Amino acid sequence: MGGVTEPEHGSDYILAFRDEDVESFGMGNVIIEHDGDEWVINGQKSAWVSAAPVCTHMGLHAQLRDGKSLRDGAFVIVPLNLKGVRKGEPVDMLGNRECPQGPVFFDNVRVPDDYVIAQPPFYELFSDQLLNLTSVNMGAFSVGLARAAFEEALKYARSRIQGGKPLIEHKNIKLKIYEMFERVEAARYYVRKAMDFVYTKFFVDQSFTTPPRYARAAQVYAKKIAFEVAHDALQIFGAYGLSGEFIIEKLFRDARALLIEDGTVEALSLDAADDIARNYGL
Known part of the structure; x- marks a missing residue:
């Protein structure tokens, strides 16, 4: 399951990567930072993340702590049974109800260095x-x-x-x-x-x-x-x-x-x- 959308960001993620004024889009709601040989994740993904209530792993898009825009992010594989991960309740959506959607919260979640697949640039x-x-x-x-x-x-x-x-x-x-x-x-x-x-x-x-x-x-x-x-x-x-x-x-x-x-x-x-x-x- 892919974790992209956030309380303050949806489809603007798509446009941010080519917009010359990308810093006007603001920063991400999920923050990741390096700590020794691990990465620490904090923040929330939105209630519209497909399959979040039932998935075991997330391909998470997170904002680097020292990043200047949404382009300065990381893609990281996060097992959703780690300490500090909390899944919200499924949201009653208009369509695609067989694929429940809900928020995911990260509170000082730690992952190994090799779980981070992509970083800038x-x-x-x-x-x-x-x-x-x-x-x-x-x-x-x-x-x-x-x-x-x-x-x-x-x-x-x-x-x-x-x-x-x-x-x-x-x-x-x-x-x-x-x-x-x-x-x-x-x-x-x-x-x-x-x-x-x-x-x-x-x-x-x-x-x-x-x-x-x-x-x-x-x-x-x-x-x-x-x-x-x-x-x-x-x-x-x-x-x-x-x-x-x-x-x-x-x-x-x-x-x-x-x-x-x-x-x-x-x-x-x-x-x-x-x-x-x-x-x-x-």
Whole structure:
């Protein structure tokens, strides 16, 4: 589980690494400092950390005590059974409830030196490339959600009799089903291409210079498609789609949550736009 968001920091973590005025973003809420052959961690991660109440380990992003901005951080593996770690209660969220979210508190938590994976100046590059990996994975997750919503709508449209015949036989519904299929397949293809590109660069070529625009765009596009398809699917279900009796209600909530989770689509888009403006074609 990754520990990024904090009470005072969310998607601005994404933008901070390329912003010239990064010091205006403020400092992190979780502080780490070197003490002999150990590191000491203090502070709090926000209530939106996915799987925090149930995970055993955290890939923690923490601010160096003597750092000047969010770029001066460290990525550290923290077992969550260490002395000084306290997990908060799961928060009642709108979507993705199967992956409980909650805060994590650190009170003089000590970890060995070799638990710290990245420090400045490598931390900035590491975090950027790590977001490439999480972005394409979130894209794949979003495509899966979109496909589930499409298939639920298709199954319902085949079985639901309205106006004397199955919904699927009404031309407006048939056209809507096709449009949903088209979106799912387009998103699936793009995410696969982006994932192949990112994984090849990172794991095969062992490159840390993969441009972020492709992975960010894959995540943003797939998230938008998931929400659009889930929205249309719920509309096909009508009032039944608003009921917890049908899974489409859950899929719609999850799709809405995706537009914020793992980086808002706005922040991800701005990050990709900045990369395009600075580096595309050069």
